[in-house]
Amino acid sequence: MPTTLSIFLNRSSSSTRKLHFHRISAALRTESSSGTVEATALAQAGVPVIRLAAGELDFDTPAIIAEAGNSAIREGYTRYTPNTGQENRISYTPDQIFVSNGAKQSILQAVLAVCSLGDEVD
Numbered sequence: 001m002p003t004t005l006s007i008f009l010n011r012s013s014s015s016t017r018k019l020h021f022h023r024i025s026a027a028l029r030t031e032s033s034s035g036t037v038e039a040t041a042l043a044q045a046g047v048p049v050i051r052l053a054a055g056e057l058d059f060d061t062p063a064i065i066a067e068a069g070n071s072a073i074r075e076g077y078t079r080y081t082p083n084t085g086q087e088n089r090i091s092y093t094p095d096q097i098f099v100s101n102g103a104k105q106s107i108l109q110a111v112l113a114v115c116s117l118g119d120e121v122d
Contacts, residue, residue: 023112 043049072078100106115121 024109 039049098106098109100109111121
């Protein structure tokens, strides 16, 4: 049975979309914890690593950000912002919109769009 990803990407005959499909498919077939294991080993070796696996930052929220969040809650800013983009006078076309399941998926797809197997990313 085809996945939603394969249906979406195969609707276009674009070679770029097919390349992304193959890269993403390959990434999805890998063991999800292997990156975590490698990141942990690098961190233990003293290499600065930004960990995105658990969705948990490895540092405390800076006080200025925590206070801004608390102030916003006290002032009643507890709802989602408008999703039309019009509030910020942003104009866009449908082909400029990217929908994802979250930051990790977006980051993965951005990296896959510009990197090839064997590239080193600093």
